[in-house]
Amino acid sequence: MPIVKSLRVIGNRTVNAVWRTGYATRFFVMTLFYSGPSFKRFRLIVKEMFSSGVMSLIIILVAGMFVGMVLGLQGYETLKRYGSESALGSLVALSLVRELGPVLAALLFASRAGSAMTAEIGLMKATEQIAAMEMMAVNPIARVVAPRFWAGVISMPLLAAMFSAMGVFGGYVVGVVIIGVDEGSFWSQMQASVDFQHDVLNGVIKSFVFGLAVTAIALFEGYDAPPTAEGVSGATTRTVVQSSLAILMLDFILTAFMFQGA
Amino acid sequence: MAKIAVRHLTKSYNSGKVIALEDVSFEVQPYESFCILGPSGCGKTTLLRHIGGALKPTSGHIKVDGQILHELDQEGLYEMRRKMGMLFQFGALFTDMSVYDNVAFQMREHTDLPEELIHDLVMMKLHAVGLRGTHDLMPSELSGGMARRVALARTVALDPMLIMYDEPFAGLDPISLTVVGDLIRRLNDALGATSVIVTHDVQESLKIVDYIYFVADGVIVAEGTPDEIQASDKSFVRQFVHGEMDGPVPFHYPGGDYRTDLGVTA
Numbered sequence: 191m192p193i194v195k196s197l198r199v200i201g202n203r204t205v206n207a208v209w210r211t212g213y214a215t216r217f218f219v220m221t222l223f224y225s226g227p228s229f230k231r232f233r234l235i236v237k238e239m240f241s242s243g244v245m246s247l248i249i250i251l252v253a254g255m256f257v258g259m260v261l262g263l264q265g266y267e268t269l270k271r272y273g274s275e276s277a278l279g280s281l282v283a284l285s286l287v288r289e290l291g292p293v294l295a296a297l298l299f300a301s302r303a304g305s306a307m308t309a310e311i312g313l314m315k316a317t318e319q320i321a322a323m324e325m326m327a328v329n330p331i332a333r334v335v336a337p338r339f340w341a342g343v344i345s346m347p348l349l350a351a352m353f354s355a356m357g358v359f360g361g362y363v364v365g366v367v368i369i370g371v372d373e374g375s376f377w378s379q380m381q382a383s384v385d386f387q388h389d390v391l392n393g394v395i396k397s398f399v400f401g402l403a404v405t406a407i408a409l410f411e412g413y414d415a416p417p418t419a420e421g422v423s424g425a426t427t428r429t430v431v432q433s434s435l436a437i438l439m440l441d442f443i444l445t446a447f448m449f450q451g452a
Numbered sequence: 453m454a455k456i457a458v459r460h461l462t463k464s465y466n467s468g469k470v471i472a473l474e475d476v477s478f479e480v481q482p483y484e485s486f487c488i489l490g491p492s493g494c495g496k497t498t499l500l501r502h503i504g505g506a507l508k509p510t511s512g513h514i515k516v517d518g519q520i521l522h523e524l525d526q527e528g529l530y531e532m533r534r535k536m537g538m539l540f541q542f543g544a545l546f547t548d549m550s551v552y553d554n555v556a557f558q559m560r561e562h563t564d565l566p567e568e569l570i571h572d573l574v575m576m577k578l579h580a581v582g583l584r585g586t587h588d589l590m591p592s593e594l595s596g597g598m599a600r601r602v603a604l605a606r607t608v609a610l611d612p613m614l615i616m617y618d619e620p621f622a623g624l625d626p627i628s629l630t631v632v633g634d635l636i637r638r639l640n641d642a643l644g645a646t647s648v649i650v651t652h653d654v655q656e657s658l659k660i661v662d663y664i665y666f667v668a669d670g671v672i673v674a675e676g677t678p679d680e681i682q683a684s685d686k687s688f689v690r691q692f693v694h695g696e697m698d699g700p701v702p703f704h705y706p707g708g709d710y711r712t713d714l715g716v717t718a
Contacts, residue, residue, distance in 0.1 A: 314547075322544035325504055325537075327530035328561050 224332035234337040242303035243345030254353035258360025279380035282361030291354030296400035300433035304408035311412030312422035346401025460512035490667035537612035543603035597628025
């Protein structure tokens with residue numbers, strides 16, 4: 191009976207999806223619940239910030255620079271048609287602070303640090319390090335997961351800010367130094383049009399939410415990975431795919447709320 | 453010291469379709485060192501995980517030091533595990549920490565000892581396993597045998613009353629095997645701990661334990677002291693101790709008719 195078989199497969203997948211969602215939610219709540227010890231021993235978070243945040247700096251800065259340079263080029267070409275080259279500073283800064291900085295930095299963070307977190311925790315599980323910790327009466331969620339979670343959440347807005355700053359510098363190099371847009375108008379237009387609360391703060395909120403989503407997905411996938419080579423590689427792939435989709439989806443939702451009627 | 457009492461322990465999966473352990477009962481006295489022997493997949497690691505409180509029985513119970521493990525909440529279980537130590541099959545050393553930090557891990561997590569005292573304790577534990585000189589190495593720089601010895605030092609870091617060993621001899625060269633076996637016996641005697649060793653290495657375990665349980669297909673099929681086991685005329689024990697190819701543990705996995713599989717019709 192092919193219909194019965196299909197129904198069984200659909201039912202099985204639905205039950206699995208619901209079960210996994212529940213398990214992920216429980217995992218997230220447990221992570222928050224056991225976060226206290228991480229803040230008491232803040233050096234654990236700092237150590238993880240080094241591996242997830244500092245080690246992502248190069249890719250974030252280089253990507254930010256190039257994105258800013260492309261914005262400078264494209265923006266100049268478009269603005270020139272309307273004789274508004276002087277607004278290049280505004281265009282570069284607003285694009286970066288509102289959208290590109292948080293979104294692209296989060297996508298890069300998911301690929302660089304998120305995948306590494308998943309692989310690390312997945313391998314810890316495969317090599318029984320997580321089980322060993324449990325047997326030593328040390329809660330792995332408090333000791334391994336929570337510090338990484340908060341390290342990611344704190345690192346993400348900082349990385350996004352650096353991405354945007356580097357992008358503005360890239361736009362300046364292309365627009366002012368190479369093309370020759372007036373330096374004074376580049377900076378003054380930027381200063382006049384970028385609002386701290388409306389643009390900068392909203393960008394920070396976005397990157398904070400993205401950091402939360404990426405790190406939660408990465409840690410859950412690692413913790414839930416089957417303890418085999420295929421299991422860990424599959425989990426790493428899922429982290430990158432799910433994080434990227436989550437970032438883009440959350441970006442739309444946040445943008446709709448933040449900039450409605452603006 | 454710890455007294456372990458296993459009573460009618462049954463563990464099944466898939467709503468009873470797969471039975472890993474069936475009505476297993478035994479008792480271990482304090483200071484005793486005992487071994488669970490059996491072929492791969494017979495349920496011995498499942499039994500060890502129950503003793504460590506990592507699995508909950510389908511029926512029956514395990515008492516350690518008078519407390520039924522599966523009735524403890526997480527806090528109670530963690531309290532109990534602070535008195536336990538477990539050596540994992542391949543050591544399970546934390547790969548992002550040095551040898552020193554691995555051994556110091558539990559001391560830092562569970563005590564407020566000053567770092568100077570932790571240093572002395574770590575050095576003593578590493579000295580006991582002959583690896584004091586490796587304290588600043590990373591686990592990736594150790595050989596398999598050395599990693600197992602460091603893991604042993606970490607296992608006994610807080611002087612546990614019950615030590616569990618999951619396949620401690622797996623994948624070791626003959627020298628490392630003898631060293632690890634000797635260390636297990638000596639550390640056990642020095643700490644006055646109760647030891648549970650899960651292994652399929654008969655010869656090494658016969659040298660270092662007081663009592664042996666043979667597990668096959670989830671049930672205890674034989675038990676005795678090392679001398680009794682060596683003199684046993686039970687076919688399963690004989691096959692296992694002497695490594696015979698065929699016997700109660702068949703060489704062939706159950707399958708269909710050989711001639712049919714080969715397509716021979718006549």
